[in-house]
Amino acid sequence: MQASPMTTSSPRLTARDFDQDLLVLFDAYVHGDIDRRGFLAGARKFAKAGMTAAGLLAALSPDFAAGQQVKPDDSRLKIDRVSYPSTGGSGTMKGYLVRPADAGTRKLPTVLVIHENRGLNPHIEDIARRLALDGFMAFAPDALTPLGGYPGDEDSARAAFAKLDQAKTREDFLAAVTWLKTRPDTTGKIGVVGFCWGGGMVHQLTVRIPDLAAGVPFYGNTPDPAEAAKVKTPLLVQRAETDERINAAWPAYEAALQAANVPFTAYMYPGTQHGFNNDTTPRYDEPAAKLAWSRTVAFLKEKLGGPA
Template sequence: MTERDPTDKPAVTQDMIALFDDYTHLSLDRRKFMDNLAKMAGSMTAAVTVAGLMASNAQAQGLVPETDERLLIEDVTYPGADGDMKGYLVTPKTSGPFGTVVVIHENRGLNAHIKDVARRVALEGFVALAPDFLSDQGGTPANEDDARALFGTLTPADVTADGVASMAYLKTLPSANGKVAAMGFCWGGGTVNALAVAAPDLAAGVAYYGAQPPAADVPKIKARLLLHYGGLDERVNAGIPAFETALKAAGTDYELFVYEGANHAFNNDTSSARYDKAAADLAWSRTVALFKETLA
């Protein structure tokens, strides 16, 4: 009998990914999640490995190093809706003024991956601000489970108000041209949709696999929308039909793409089990094209 190499990584199945999605967005019961994952993986040891493959790695290097000499990177503090907001501000060192983009994190908070996304946005020729929406809770903790738990303390109205405040801050920057877009992922994607409803001066909103706003609020949206969804993301995709019906009825300028075979969080390159490079690259190219059209 051939023994399994202990260094081999266990296979991550779609059922495991669905269980992880339930854990990270609905139940937040880690013990139950790990027990069920162990049954799927065959042992608790294998379950720990699989969980690591699906979770994002906050220490990931990223695609653009913080030492990139083409960028000016600052940790900033600015007025939020009710208290100070912390943020990660990245500005191209070329001559401006530049269009600006609010980069809104997942329900893991402002981590290394989202800072890397902000640097990528800046290299495309925009000022990028990645706010920490957990600022009022003391900022994003290092532990992802601790960060996710804090999101339950946030109210949608306060989150949207802090998004509007982040837009206002970007308009005050001397390097900015006054035009603001927003992009967000997962929880941040839903926040982008809510911000588009609340902020008629938002030029463009790009929501990656984000929760949809109520249909009754869609007519308030004035921004151009770009909506990215993973084809395997049944939980989020269930809201697409009603959202698209409302967008069409309101005459909203939008594009919606479903990337077949891609999971929720397909853009997150620190999660090896869910990252889909082909889908992420295509979505990114579409996103940058929209920013160049709306923020010039």
Template sequence: MKEIKKEDIKQEVFDLYDDYAHNRVNRREFIQKLSAYAVGGITVASLMSFMLPDYNGAIQIKSDDPRLISDYITYSSPKGAGTMKALLSKPVDAKKKLGGIIVVHENRGLNPYIEDVARRAALAGFISIAPDALTPLGGYPGNDDKGRELQSKRDRNEILEDFIAAFDYLKNHQDCNGKVGVVGFCFGGWIANMMAVRVPDLSVSVPFYGGQPPVEDVPKIKAPLLLHYAELDTRVNEGWPAYEQALKEYNKEYMAYMYANANHGFHNDTTPRYDKAAAELAWQRTIDFFNKKLM
């Protein structure tokens, strides 16, 4: 069996995986269409395995890292699901109250990648909270396909209420300085954009390749925005010109970056869509922005 390398994968395969990851094609259709690219000693099974997330070797900050206090908590979400589970993380040696960061997962629940990102945020000197939108359905099931299926059963506006409730929880936490920002990925990027609309005292919003809010809602945005987009992510990027025009029209504070030759999901280091250079640059820009706005 031929060893698959990222450079061997055609862009059409990444686009097909994006359709599958966002429920535009089902698993059967994904496998059928993937077969067209199983050539030159590459099997459908090996190609599919290569495209799907691999959490075994990609975790950067382990759950028992001695530099952090990281535990699961629950908080109240009166307008959402009632009671939500989340990972709360902070540096073990914090000497003062910290800026807060809400970390919002993709469309599949609180998986190991997002937990890792939440710990990275804490290690950078913040108190972070990473809620699991699948809490009312039993929580992240340990499998992204099943997680995506479960999340599709929840109303996204109710999920938005759950993350707004996380803002209230973190803002009033004894270890938080009262300044809270949000960073979200994919579906979580849409949540980050919508929290900027819905939460007047949100300190900063950082959507990674997130769907845009309705342009008529842009006047409601108070939080500074740092927006990350991937050049090859044509689906999400379609909404960016109108969003940017509205941000300019209403004199909103924002910075936007388009990462050349990067795919949707380029920050996720558990899949071949990962772009190391783009991911590290975007994350450093994100932490710098949080340091500026939350300290």
């Protein structure tokens, strides 16, 4: 089964429609380096032709309906909102579990999906549904569970995310892997895919859980290079070309992975911005995202195998 292609009724804005310095400013806002007021103050110099600073922020912010590829009520899927224990972390965590509806009692290769720094929003739920249509059991936890879960808007989610105890949050995702391994409907082959903050968490999990079968970090922060020798998981590293914050740390970690003989492949997508795979914002780069995603699915199928 394959996900249906996204269609739109009118041309969408892309990163090329914005000044690069504005995109850098927006990236700083998204990652909490400046607040909304700081973004608006900095964006005023880019406002023109009737587009205010607030209008620029709205234009750059996610449009979940525009990016949806698989509907939440797709009859090809079985979707459950579930809880799992995280005794070393935040207690009881919640997440979004998706399986192909026709899987029956078969055991499925399983993918843990890790969101950006806004919790389990509609885009990440859509990513989980896409993976399920490719034959995986996909599970997307919500790191914001201890604070009430994803609040429904990105600004509130970003503010809540900054309040998380990051040490406990790491334990919550470790616990998610443990919980998935014990399920009777998994083959036991677990892969991890994450985006931005979630990409960094993929790297953290591969340091802590050597028997993960595959890791795919999209533009994620890397651990201390001294940790690379602990990694045994095959990696597919997806990076944007215009992403100074993430790319600055990659060469040292790449060298450490090579020195430790960790199996990995890394791609940089020319002309892309941080977040290029997120099809809900203008930073989305369709050709690069389609290529990166096809590589991701092929890699996961190779490393996780099929149903049992």
